[in-house]
Amino acid sequence: MTSHVIVEADGGSRGNPGPAGYGAVVLDSDGQVLAERKESLGVVTNNVAEYNGLIAGLTAAAELGASTVDVRMDSKLVVEQMSGRWKIKHADMQPLAERAKELAAGFSRVKYEWIPRAQNSRADRLANEAMDAATGKPAAGRPSAAAKTGKPKLPTRKPDRATTAWTGAQGTPTRLFLLRHGQTEMSALRRYSGRGDVPLTELGQAQAAAAAKRLAAISDLVVDGEAVPIISSPLTRTKQTAQAVADALGGRVETHPGLIETDFGEWEGLTFAEAADRDPELHRSWLGDSSVPPPGGESFDVVHRRVRKARDELIAEHGGRTLVLVSHVTPIKTLLRMGLDAGPQLLFRLHLDLASLSIVEFYPDGNASVRLVNDTSHLA
Incomplete structure (x- = not known):
C-alpha cells in the first residue's frame, strides 16, 4: 500500500474530434512508476480523452490504496474545472467530471496542478500509443490496453475538419x-x-x-x-x-x-x-x-x-x-x-x-x- 501517489494523465484526439486515446501514470513520491494505463477511445474530442485519462489515473491510484493524490495534467481546462474554478458547461463533460469527483472523494486529499506539456511526457507517450492503435498504426511494440474497462460510455462525433493527407504532413497540427x-x-x-x-x-x-x-x-x-x-x-x-x-x-x-x-x-x-x-x-x-x-x-x-x-x-x-x-x-x-x-x-x-x-x-x-x-x- 502506498499512502501518497502522483498521477500524471493526458488525452488526445487526432482531429478533435477524431481517433482518440488517453494515458495515465501513477508514481510514488520518489518518481518510481507504480502503474500505467492507456486505452483507445474511438472518435471523441480532446477534452473527453483528457477526462478519461484522469479517471483512469484516479482509478489506478485507488487500486494501489493511496490516501492522498497529486494530479498533474497539461489540460488547463480539466485542472481548472476539477479545482472548482471553472464551470463545467458542456453536457458531454458533466458525467465524466462527476465520475472523477466520485473517485476523488475516496481519497483524503486530491490536489490538481497544471504542468506544461513537456513535463507530461510519460502520460503523453501512452496517450499517443493509444491514438496510434485507434488509427491502426503500430504502437512501437507496446501492448494495447483496450481490455481495460470501467469508464462511462462516451459520445462519439464525426470529424468535421478536412484532412491534409495529400500534403504528406504527419500528425495533428x-x-x-x-x-x-x-x-x-x-x-x-x-x-x-x-x-x-x-x-x-x-x-x-x-x-x-x-x-x-x-x-x-x-x-x-x-x-x-x-x-x-x-x-x-x-x-x-x-x-x-x-x-x-x-x-x-x-x-x-x-x-x-x-x-x-x-x-x-x-x-x-x-x-x-x-x-x-x-x-x-x-x-x-x-x-x-x-x-x-x-x-x-x-x-x-x-x-x-x-x-x-x-x-x-x-x-x-x-x-x-x-x-x-x-x-x-x-x-x-x-x-x-x-x-x-x-x-x-x-x-x-x-x-x-x-x-x-x-x-x-x-x-x-x-x-x-x-x-x-x-x-x-x-x-x-
Missing part, C-alpha cells in the same frame, strides 16, 4: 487563427506604431466586433462548450480586439510578450515620409534588409527570432490544438513566413489589413500549411 487588431489613431494616420500603447478607435472597436462575430461562427473554436485559447499581444489595441473575441466565444484572454509589435525606436509615431526624410539612407536600407534596425529599435531578424520562440512555446503548451492569436502586422507576417518557409522579402511584399484574418497550421513533423491570408470579408 497546431492551427493558428491570426487576427490583426482593429484601427487606432496611429494606423488611421499611417504612422509607425510599435510599442506605443494606443487604444482602438470607435471604428477599430467595430472592426474587432465584426471579426469576433466571424470567429464565433466557426465551430472549431468552441470545443465541448469551451472556447479555444485566445492569446494576445500585451498591448491595449490587441487586448481590446482579443476581448471582443473572448466575449463572442465565451472564453478568456491570455497574453504572450512574444506577440508584441516591432519596436520602431525613434521612428515611432512618424509617417513613412517623415522617417525617410529623417534618416534617408537608413530608411532605404531598412526597407530591403531585415537585419537593419530602426534607430534605437528592433530589426525584423530580431522580431523573427522572438516570434519563432513564441510560436515554439505556444506549440509546446498547446500542441495539436486550435488557437486564436491576436497580434500586429509584423508578427502575423512572420508566422505566415514560417508557414510558407519563405525568406524575409515576404515581409515587404505581403499586405495585411486591419482586423484581417489569416490561418496557418504547424505539424509536429515540421511541415506547415497556410490556409488563409488577409481575409476581411467580415468587414464588408
Whole structure:
C-alpha cells in the first residue's frame, strides 16, 4: 500500500474530434512508476480523452490504496474545472467530471496542478500509443490496453475538419487563427506604431466586433462548450480586439510578450515620409534588409527570432490544438513566413489589413500549411 501517489494523465484526439486515446501514470513520491494505463477511445474530442485519462489515473491510484493524490495534467481546462474554478458547461463533460469527483472523494486529499506539456511526457507517450492503435498504426511494440474497462460510455462525433493527407504532413497540427487588431489613431494616420500603447478607435472597436462575430461562427473554436485559447499581444489595441473575441466565444484572454509589435525606436509615431526624410539612407536600407534596425529599435531578424520562440512555446503548451492569436502586422507576417518557409522579402511584399484574418497550421513533423491570408470579408 502506498499512502501518497502522483498521477500524471493526458488525452488526445487526432482531429478533435477524431481517433482518440488517453494515458495515465501513477508514481510514488520518489518518481518510481507504480502503474500505467492507456486505452483507445474511438472518435471523441480532446477534452473527453483528457477526462478519461484522469479517471483512469484516479482509478489506478485507488487500486494501489493511496490516501492522498497529486494530479498533474497539461489540460488547463480539466485542472481548472476539477479545482472548482471553472464551470463545467458542456453536457458531454458533466458525467465524466462527476465520475472523477466520485473517485476523488475516496481519497483524503486530491490536489490538481497544471504542468506544461513537456513535463507530461510519460502520460503523453501512452496517450499517443493509444491514438496510434485507434488509427491502426503500430504502437512501437507496446501492448494495447483496450481490455481495460470501467469508464462511462462516451459520445462519439464525426470529424468535421478536412484532412491534409495529400500534403504528406504527419500528425495533428497546431492551427493558428491570426487576427490583426482593429484601427487606432496611429494606423488611421499611417504612422509607425510599435510599442506605443494606443487604444482602438470607435471604428477599430467595430472592426474587432465584426471579426469576433466571424470567429464565433466557426465551430472549431468552441470545443465541448469551451472556447479555444485566445492569446494576445500585451498591448491595449490587441487586448481590446482579443476581448471582443473572448466575449463572442465565451472564453478568456491570455497574453504572450512574444506577440508584441516591432519596436520602431525613434521612428515611432512618424509617417513613412517623415522617417525617410529623417534618416534617408537608413530608411532605404531598412526597407530591403531585415537585419537593419530602426534607430534605437528592433530589426525584423530580431522580431523573427522572438516570434519563432513564441510560436515554439505556444506549440509546446498547446500542441495539436486550435488557437486564436491576436497580434500586429509584423508578427502575423512572420508566422505566415514560417508557414510558407519563405525568406524575409515576404515581409515587404505581403499586405495585411486591419482586423484581417489569416490561418496557418504547424505539424509536429515540421511541415506547415497556410490556409488563409488577409481575409476581411467580415468587414464588408
